[in-house]
Amino acid sequence: MRFVFWLRISPERYLDYYRGVVSVVHARCIDGTTVQFPASQLRRFIRPEGIHGLFELQCDAQHKFVGLRRLDEPT
Numbered sequence: 001m002r003f004v005f006w007l008r009i010s011p012e013r014y015l016d017y018y019r020g021v022v023s024v025v026h027a028r029c030i031d032g033t034t035v036q037f038p039a040s041q042l043r044r045f046i047r048p049e050g051i052h053g054l055f056e057l058q059c060d061a062q063h064k065f066v067g068l069r070r071l072d073e074p075t
Helices: 011-018 039-045
Strands: 002-009 024-028 034-038 051-059 065-070
Touching: 002 011, 002 024, 011 039, 024 039, 034 039, 034 065, 039 051, 039 065
Parallel strands: none
Antiparallel strands: 002 051, 024 034, 051 065
């Protein structure tokens, strides 16, 4: 299964995820579906300006996390 969504998380807001105050990210997909996944999966995407971009969450048939990738990765 594939879920596509935009994220816009400021560096200040991401600190809550990084510190473990918030452990789950909730996002609304472009098709209106809502998904949630472990905030720890975003660590590799953090930049000085925060986390901004179009992402794809991949899950198996039982809706278990498989992977997360940024679709609009800057070159």
